[in-house]
Every structure is written in C-alpha cells, then in structure tokens.
Amino acid sequence: MVLESFQVGEGDVPTVMLHGFLGTGRNLRSLAVAWSAADPRRRLLLPDLTGHGTSPALPPNSDLYSMARDVVDTARAQGIDGPFDWVGHSLGGRVALAASLHVPEAVRSVQLMDIAPGPVPGDLSESGKVLGILLQAPARAENRRAMRAELTGRGLSEPLADWLLMNLVTEESGVRWRFDRQALADLHSRVNGTDLWEAVERKDGPPTRCIRGGRSKYVTDADVQRMVAAGCPVENVPEAGHFIHVDAQPAVLAWLR
Template sequence: MILSNFVVGQGPRPTVMLHGFLGTGRNLRTLATAWSAADPERRLLLPDLTGHGTSPGLPADATLAGVARDVLDTARAAGLDGPLDVVGHSLGGRVALALSQLAPEAVARVDLLDITPGPVPHALSESGKVLEVLRAAPARAADRKAMREELTGRGLSGGLSDWLLMNLEPAPEGGVRWRFDREALAHFHGRFLGEDLWPALTRPGLPVRCIRGGRSQYVDERAQARMEALGCPVETLPEAGHFVHIDAAEAVLRWLQAGRV
C-alpha cells in the first residue's frame, strides 16, 4: 500500500519521519524543514501512516508490522533507496521498531521521540484518553466551530481540539465529518500499545536512541534503565511533555544532528 506523503530536501541520505497516533505527516514538517536546512544531505519522507490523514484506511486486522510494510513500500516508491534512517514519534517510533524487525536490511538506525519499546498500559496512554473523547463526538457537525465545541465541551483543550480538527473534511450532505475511521483506529490502538518490541533493541549493529520528555509518562525511569542496558541511550528534556518536537524543537534538532554516523 502506498501512503500519502511529501518529501523535504533532496539530499542522498534517505530518512523517514513518522508521526504519532491521530496525527499526520504535517505534524513533523517544521522539524523536517529545519533538519533539511541544517543537513542538506538529508532527503526526508513524511507519510501519513495507514488510517491517518489522507492515506488509505486501516484493515480490520491491522498490526504494527503491516503499517511498517506500508511505510517501506511508500519509501521505495518515492525513490528512497538503501537503508533508511527512521525517526518516529510515539506510534511512529513503534512503527519504526517494527520496520527494523520486518526488514532489518532496510533500516540503518532508529531515533525514538518519547516512546518505549515495551507495551504501554492504557491508563498511561494520553492518546487513549483523547480517543475516548473523539469516539464520543458526533460523526459530523455543521462546521468546524461546532465540532470544536463538541471536543472542548468533553474536556479537551482548545489547542488539542484544533489539532484534531485538522482531520475534518467536507461531508457530502453538508457540514464536516471525520476523515478517519474512529472505530478502526480504536481497535488498532489497543493492539499496537500491547505489542512487545524489546527484541528490536537486541539486533546487532542497529543504532537506536531515544529522547524523552521529562513531563511525559511514556518512558519512565524503569524503561529508560532497560533501554540503556540494551545499548539504547536515552536523553531527557526536563521541561518537555510527550510532544518533545514541539515543546523543545531546537533541542530535538540538535539531538538529531548529533546522531549522524
């Protein structure tokens, strides 16, 4: 399956940047643009993951490996040849690790943005809480303002609601509707949170790093210690939350540049 995508930069070094759950490739555009300017050798592919943005929907039995295969097919179709550097935030990081297991020869390195290889308890999942509100919202509304009121009325912040509203499209019968399949995403959410990706860190010769937000719960001290014991260094940005690339954009860019091998 070929995913919706766009490319930043025209350098020879193939790099894939993967967004988090309920996001799109556009979420990483600012970081990709800054990285391309700082390192012109990069060619950065930013897809909308399967079931997200304008990409095809998720199959009923969707798995991380299946989504990873779609990413690889898309990268090759876009002309990114050879081993890929893969950067992934949240769900995107888990897809990156799954890709390194699915096609080891296709992945040169993995950079994780605030995500652990281990199963994530649903109670700690910020995306799970957002998904519950999203599923409770109506399928369509008269306009974006009305849908925003639905989301904020159920407890989401204005900023988070505006981010989710990027997934609206015109409805044939008038008004706006959700572009993605909320129930398919909910089923996939439960599956991908439960997958154990620790074996990906034991592959010889695969550099894996992680940068975590000090105010985020996704990579706790226990997970950090296990990751570092497996040769995956973890850097902490004390004032950042889960969206490290937004909360501390310059620090994340410096970290990405420092990982050049």
Template sequence: MSHLHADLVGTGRPRFAFLHGLFGRGRNWTQIASALADAGYPAVLFDLPDHGGSSWTASFSYPRMAETVAEEIDARLGSAARLLLVGHSMGGKVAMLTALAHPELVRGLVVVDIAPGRSAQVDTFGPLVAAMRSLDLATLASRAEADERLRAAVPDDAVRLFLLQNLRRKGGWHWQPNLAMLGDSLDEIGGWPDVGTASYPGPVLWLTGERSPYCRPEHEPEMRRLFPAVRKVVVPGAGHWVHADAPSVVISELLAFAEASAR
C-alpha cells in the same frame, strides 16, 4: 500493499523519514523537517495506515504497519535506502519494528518518547475517541462549531486542536482517520508484539520527555537488549509531544545524529 501518503520536505534524496503518533499525520513534523532540510537533510513525512491521506486497513497490526513502511521505503528509494528513521509514540513502535526487521533500510533510528513494551497511557485516548465519535457530523456547520462542541469533553486547547486537524469537509464533514477501527484497537495500539531474539545493531537515539510517563526505568533493559547502541536523551521540561514542546532541542539532536551517522 497499503498506500502511504507522503510529503517531501527539501530537495534531493531524503535522508530522514518521519512516522507520527496516533491520530497524527506526517505534516506534524513539518517544522522539524524544514529545519533539517535547510541544513542539507531532506525528509519524507509518511502518513501511517489509517491516518491522513493513507489507505485504511481492516484491523490494527504493528508488524503489518512496519512491513508497509518498509515496502514504501523500498518502492520509493530502493532496497539500499539507508534512511535515518524517526518515529514518535505509535510511530516510534512502528519505526523500531521496521529497523529490527529491515536493518538494511535504516542507517540510524530515532525513537521519540515511546518504549518497546506496553504503553498504558494509550488508555487516555479512550475519552478522546468517545468525544470524536459523539460529534454529530451531520448537523455540524463549521470547524469552529466542532471546536466548541468538543470543548467540554476535551478541555485542553492543544489536544482539541490536534484532534480537529483530522476533521475534513468534502461532501460533508468526516474524520479522515479510520476512527472506528483505531478506537476499537486502543489495547493493541498500547501493546508491543513479541520480537523474539531480534536486535538492531545501528545507532539509536532515544529522545524522551522529562515530564512524560511513557518511558520508565523498567523499559530500559529491553530497549538496550533490542538496540545495544542506544543513547538516551531526556529533554528538559518536555512532555510526550517532545517535538512540539522543545523543537529547537529536537532539531539540534537530530542534526548531531545525522552528522555522526554520516561519518
């Protein structure tokens, strides 16, 4: 079994678990999780396989990632964990599959700006991966220099900062995620496995960004087939990184979802 690094936010038994997107890490959700913990809902933030402090794998597989998450939840919290599972983008697909395969672990599901289908937008990561791979780490003197070298290929400051969180210096500079495997697997990451006739009966909150192209009208029938109790909320003005663009809205929606799920 792959080892998943996890950060706990708050004290006591976690009520929420968070799964990040491609080239992210659990700590990307710290601001949201801290607000939930302050309201009495502790959280666990997982680094998915091949990301952050978690183990690397030889190949990319959504079903295998979901099984790893389920095993980790079971090992940490027991088979009756009944967590509120939140996943963004790639992590949203993992969260959906975890709920479909292991509904006993998931009291409620929150899917953030992703759909159960092909995500062609993942192709936009191709140039980002190429830029990361082209960075000559052997001659790199500092993180500031890495930022400067990436600027031409990745002009968006927020995206560049997001990528550079993965750069580590321990015995020389290196990328912490499994860059080679993930970069070669963008087609699989953009895909969605066949789940047959499975469905998840529990409550589902589908948070999407108003300005994001990831969730489209043609995705809704499959989302409602798999998750008949889904409620869709479009967050005004938000793009794909809904939790970064509108944290107060996301916190409010998650608190309301937690309170409703407790009743």
C-alpha cells in the same frame, strides 16, 4: 500499500519521519524543515501512516508490522532503495521498532521520540484519553466551530481539539471525520499491547536511541535503565512533554544532528 506522503530536502541521506497516533505527516513538517536546513544532506520523507490523514484506510487486523511494511512500500515508490534512517514520535517510533524486526533490510537506524519499546499501560496513554473523547463526538457537524465545541465540551483542551480538527473534511452539508474512528480505536489497543523490546535488545539490530520529555510518562526511569543497558542511549529534556518536537524543537533538532 503506498501511503500519502511529502518530502523535505533533496540530499542523499534518506530518512523517514513518522508521526504519532491520530496525527499526520504535517505534524512533523516544522521539524523536518529545520533539520533539512541544518543538514542539507538529508532527504526527508513524511508519510501519513496507514489509516491516518489522507492515506488509505486501515485493513482489518492491521498492526505495527503491516504499517511498517506500508512505510517501506511508500519509500520504495519514492525511489528510496536500500536501508534508510527512521525517526518516529510515539506510534511512529513503535512502527520504526517493528520495522527493525520485520523489514531489517530497510532500517539503517532508529531514533525514538518519547516512546519506549514495551507495551503502553492504559493509564499512561494520553492518546487513549483523546481517542475516548473522539469516539464520543458526533460523526458529522454543521461546521468546524460546532465540532470544536463538541470536543472541548467533553473535556478536551482547545489545542488538542484544534489538532484533531485537522482531520475534518468539509462537505456541502457540513464537516465529517476523514478517518475511521472505530478502526483506529481497534488499532490503538493492538499496537499499545505489542512488546518490542527485542528490537532494542537483540545483538544484531540497527543503532537505536531515544529522546524523552521530562514531563511525559511514556518513557519511565525503568525504561531508560533497560534501554541504556541494551546500548540504546536516552537523552532527557526536562521541560518537554510527550509532544517533545513541539515543546522543545531546538533540543530535538540538536539531538537529531
């Protein structure tokens, strides 16, 4: 399946950048532009993952491995042959790890932004809390302001509400959600339960490294110890939360370079 995507940079080092759950490729545009300016060798491909943004809907029983295959199909459709570098935030990082296991011929390296290889406990999943509120919201509203009020009235912060509103489609009768919320909820439970430690701990895997936000709970100290022991270095950014590329873009950019 070929996904909706856009590119930044025209270099000869192909790199795919993958957003997190409920996001789109646009979430990483600012980081991609800064990285391209700092390293003109890069050719950065930013897709909307399957079921997200304006990409095709999620087929039944989609998982991390089918999503990884869709990313590879998209890269090939854009003329990217051979292995390339994978950079993923949250869900995007888990897709990258799945790719290293199931389409290793397409993976030169994996760089994880605030995500660990193990299953994500439900009480640590910020995306799960956001998803719960999203599922409670109406399918349609009169306008964006009305939908924003629905989200914030259920306890979602204004910045997160505005982020979700990027997924609204405007029609004559008002606004509606672009994505299938229930399909994403089903995907969420499947992908969070997937154990991907093999991708990091096997001897013949691609180089893998991680950067974590010190205020985030997604990569625990125990995760760090296990990743480092497996040869996956982890850099800590104390002032950053889960959206590390937003909270500390200069630090993330320096790490990427």
